[in-house]
């Protein structure tokens with residue numbers, strides 16, 4: 597802090613300095629060998645740029661004359677940013693449901709992290725972390741905007757739930773983690789498969805009703821109603837189908 601100049605000497609020269617009331621700074625008044633008093637501005641309590649990015653102080657110099665004369669100077673202190681805040685995801689875990697077979701490059705979900713710092717200290721890049729290789733082949737996370745899209749075919753019958761680990765990193769190296777849970781919803785994309793496990797053929801004409809002619813196995817890979825199967829036989833044929841299990 598500059599020294600106040602007072603052309604008067606002795607008792608009429610600068611006698612004291614005062615600093616406007618503030619929460620962070622104090623004045624230490626030193627005396628040089630020639631008897632001049634000069635003030636040093638000292639940081640007393642830590643500053644937080646995220647709360648206040650600049651401080652304005654008024655320094656007043658008072659002389660010892662009569663009448664007392666004073667001069668003031670304004671001090672503006674700009675606080676530069678330190679990377680003291682990690683990114684913070686908007687969710688601890690993101691959950692989303694997706695239909696299987698959705699077109700490639702569909703938006704699945706957008707993750708987002710905020711950072712209270714400024715400039716590169718708040719510039720966030722997104723990465724996948726703790727994610728299985730198979731899952732990485734199916735989903736893409738845009739490093740710049742956190743948008744997750746599917747880059748492969750999603751098949752409910754193969755995998756019906758996925759877990760992605762996501763990481764947000766700011767330009768100063770602070771990191772945050774979150775998770776994305778993706779649940780796949782079944783679509784009716786499989787036809788029933790009919791297989792004969794045994795067939796008696798030919799069959800004698802005097803076979804009694806109720807004789808088992810063939811064992812048929814029917815499977816549908818879909819789930820729930822999509823996987824329920826009803827079997828019919830053409831009604832003018834002398835056979836019927838009965839179920840041996842569900």
Ligand SMILES: [Ca+2]
Pocket residue numbers: 645646677678679680681712713714
């Ligand atoms: Ca900061």
Ligand SMILES: [Ca+2]
Pocket residue numbers: 679680681682683711712713717718766768770
């Ligand atoms: Ca930061």
Ligand SMILES: [Ca+2]
Pocket residue numbers: 696750751752753785
């Ligand atoms: Ca499927």
Ligand SMILES: [Ca+2]
Pocket residue numbers: 696752753782783784785786817818819822
């Ligand atoms: Ca299906």
